[in-house]
Amino acid sequence: MYSRAYKSAVSLPPLVWVAVFLLAPYAFLFCYSFWSVSQQSIVHHWNLGNYRQLFENAMYPAVLFRSMRIAASVTILSLMLSFPLAYYLSFHSRRKELLYLLVIVPLWVSYLVRAYAWKTILGSDGVLNTLLQYAGVIRHPAEFLLYSPFAVVLTLTHIYTPFAFLPVYAAMEHIPRNLVEAAQDLGAAPVRTFWTVIFPLSLPGALAGATFAFVLSLGDFLAPLLIGGPGGIMISNVIVSLFGAAYNWPLGAAISASLLLLVLALLFLVERLEKKLSFS
Amino acid sequence: MISSAQSAGASTASETLARDPLLDIHSIAKRFGSTAVLRNVSLQVAQGELLTILGESGSGKTTLLRLIAGFEQPDGGEIFMEGQRLDRLPPYCRRVNTVFQHYALFPHLSVFENVAYGLRVRKVARSEISTRVEQALALVKMAEYARRAPSQLSGGQQQRIALARALVNQPKLLLLDEPLSALDANLRRQMQIELKSLQREVGISFIFVTHDQEEAMALSDRVALLRSGELEQVATPRDIYNHPATAYTASFIGQTNLLRGRIENGMAQCGSLRWPCTERAGPTTFSLRPESIRLCDGTAAIDHDAVQFRAAIRNQTFGGPVDLLEVESPDGHVLFVRIASRGNLAGECDFEFDAIHAILVRE
Numbered sequence: 060m061y062s063r064a065y066k067s068a069v070s071l072p073p074l075v076w077v078a079v080f081l082l083a084p085y086a087f088l089f090c091y092s093f094w095s096v097s098q099q100s101i102v103h104h105w106n107l108g109n110y111r112q113l114f115e116n117a118m119y120p121a122v123l124f125r126s127m128r129i130a131a132s133v134t135i136l137s138l139m140l141s142f143p144l145a146y147y148l149s150f151h152s153r154r155k156e157l158l159y160l161l162v163i164v165p166l167w168v169s170y171l172v173r174a175y176a177w178k179t180i181l182g183s184d185g186v187l188n189t190l191l192q193y194a195g196v197i198r199h200p201a202e203f204l205l206y207s208p209f210a211v212v213l214t215l216t217h218i219y220t221p222f223a224f225l226p227v228y229a230a231m232e233h234i235p236r237n238l239v240e241a242a243q244d245l246g247a248a249p250v251r252t253f254w255t256v257i258f259p260l261s262l263p264g265a266l267a268g269a270t271f272a273f274v275l276s277l278g279d280f281l282a283p284l285l286i287g288g289p290g291g292i293m294i295s296n297v298i299v300s301l302f303g304a305a306y307n308w309p310l311g312a313a314i315s316a317s318l319l320l321l322v323l324a325l326l327f328l329v330e331r332l333e334k335k336l337s338f339s
Numbered sequence: 340m341i342s343s344a345q346s347a348g349a350s351t352a353s354e355t356l357a358r359d360p361l362l363d364i365h366s367i368a369k370r371f372g373s374t375a376v377l378r379n380v381s382l383q384v385a386q387g388e389l390l391t392i393l394g395e396s397g398s399g400k401t402t403l404l405r406l407i408a409g410f411e412q413p414d415g416g417e418i419f420m421e422g423q424r425l426d427r428l429p430p431y432c433r434r435v436n437t438v439f440q441h442y443a444l445f446p447h448l449s450v451f452e453n454v455a456y457g458l459r460v461r462k463v464a465r466s467e468i469s470t471r472v473e474q475a476l477a478l479v480k481m482a483e484y485a486r487r488a489p490s491q492l493s494g495g496q497q498q499r500i501a502l503a504r505a506l507v508n509q510p511k512l513l514l515l516d517e518p519l520s521a522l523d524a525n526l527r528r529q530m531q532i533e534l535k536s537l538q539r540e541v542g543i544s545f546i547f548v549t550h551d552q553e554e555a556m557a558l559s560d561r562v563a564l565l566r567s568g569e570l571e572q573v574a575t576p577r578d579i580y581n582h583p584a585t586a587y588t589a590s591f592i593g594q595t596n597l598l599r600g601r602i603e604n605g606m607a608q609c610g611s612l613r614w615p616c617t618e619r620a621g622p623t624t625f626s627l628r629p630e631s632i633r634l635c636d637g638t639a640a641i642d643h644d645a646v647q648f649r650a651a652i653r654n655q656t657f658g659g660p661v662d663l664l665e666v667e668s669p670d671g672h673v674l675f676v677r678i679a680s681r682g683n684l685a686g687e688c689d690f691e692f693d694a695i696h697a698i699l700v701r702e
Contacts, residue, residue, distance in 0.1 A: 245457035
């Protein structure tokens with residue numbers, strides 16, 4: 060057994076860390092969300108005006124819904140990419156380690172570099188447009204490729220697919236191989252085995268992956284800033300501008316707090332669902 | 340003779356074998372990398388037979404089973420089932436079902452759905468599925484557990500469900516991969532008896548893989564002993580015990596004394612032991628079961644045809660109804676002797692055995 064002094068000595072650093080870098084900022088954020096701005100300065104006057112504004116100004120819910128739509132699209136697309144990839148790697152690949160590495164390597168490349176790469180690909184004189192014009196598919200550069208929600212979804216899918224892939228792959232790696240053999244033994248061809256055994260047993264992983272993809276892209280602010288254009292603005296961009304140029308910290312804090320609650324509610328639901336889906 | 344039922348079963352099995360075996364394994368070979376796991380294995384299984392593949396770990400017994408199930412492809416040889424080539428079919432096209440070593444029940448499906456899986460895959464009518472699943476569960480005495488999840492069952496219960504899940508498909512052949520190895524000793528003995536009577540009841544051929552020679556003896560119509568990828572001997576339990584062909588078989592199945600010596604001028608000679616023997620002259624090995632040696636305690640008349648010797652008691656192990664003695668003859672041979680339990684023995688005693696019980700075995 061460890062002494063009490065030892066236990067407190069060990070738990071002190073993480074507690075300090077959490078208090079200083081997590082709890083205190085959140086507490087400040089919550090306080091700010093109940094204050095207001097008057098004549099370019101923050102007034103410490105407690106009120107619910109900021110939260111009321113969230114509902115009264117149609118712009119905020121609209122951007123929030125767009126952000127959720129984009130995040131949902133990214134989630135679905137990255138799962139659709141992850142499942143076949145994870146299945147192939149886990150069950151049929153002879154070069155597992157190499158392919159696994161190829162999926163992971165992009166994570167080591169700066170986010171900015173990857174986002175800019177898409178800018179180069181999708182721009183009006185970018186790689187894709189040049190290619191399509193050269194091939195004669197289009198005469199004028201397609202403008203919708205860059206600076207659109209589409210571009211944001213594409214970029215975020217590219218960036219967050221490894222996050223969705225990893226838990227799906229881990230779940231598949233944990234499926235006992237004799238279950239797959241048992242299914243085949245009972246007459247199930249590979250496709251049927253996938254849908255009746257592998258798919259249901261990798262759902263907890265898929266749920267974790269979906270949560271990563273959704274939460275990370277919901278709060279993303281660089282991709283919409285770089286390639287979203289006016290139509291691809293997401294909730295984080297609004298928050299950033301409120302804390303910056305607009306100098307309305309209280310309203311920005313209120314939106315942040317709401318977003319935080321939304322994500323926490325989502326995580327809570329996911330955890331309950333995950334318990335239902337796991338069978339050990 | 341007590342053996343009548345057993346030998347009758349065996350003889351009908353060997354008769355059907357000669358005519359048309361259910362499964363015909365023909366010089367199968369299998370390598371993993373540079374290791375030859377199976378070499379030139381040929382084996383036939385009769386309709387309704389319970390055959391045990393017995394062997395130590397690494398002998399290739401599980402690989403042989405996996406080749407029959409279709410999870411591995413042979414590198415040489417063929418497997419036929421009812422005259423049709425089996426080894427080229429994928430596992431899901433074979434009318435063979437497997438009971439896996441660790442049961443391999445689907446954790447996300449209820450007991451009922453686990454058993455129904457094969458029927459659903461084969462698109463059996465809904466109404467028929469529920470009757471057949473119920474029958475299968477009743478067969479393994481698990482009818483009231485249909486709604487449970489596999490994780491709520493004990494090892495023995497999971498074992499029964501795995502059995503029901505395989506049998507419900509009415510396979511022509513059931514493969515069992517050490518199905519009892521995860522159970523504790525008592526449950527294991529009980530399941531052995533149940534398995535055997537179940538097999539009689541359903542009339543399906545079973546191939547049962549085990550490393551436990553007692554289990555093999557208790558269950559099987561025939562035992563196929565595998566040694567490092569080759570078949571050592573295939574025979575009924577009684578035959579393989581009473582007439583082991585090799586020294587390995589003799590010592591793997593039950594306990595034995597291996598007497599190494601020579602045959603010369605019609606006499607076998609192993610150390611100081613000598614008895615008449617008409618076999619071909621040369622160096623030989625005999626297997627002499629510990630229970631074939633008697634203690635001469637002066638109560639019975641001395642049998643002058645028996646081979647007699649005097650030996651010192653080195654060790655005596657109490658085993659309930661029988662005692663196991665470790666004795667050493669004056670020329671240094673150590674022999675095991677099994678006698679009916681009695682008080683402690685010490686010093687030197689006289690022993691004897693009938694020459695007919697010294698079985699000539701190959702090395």
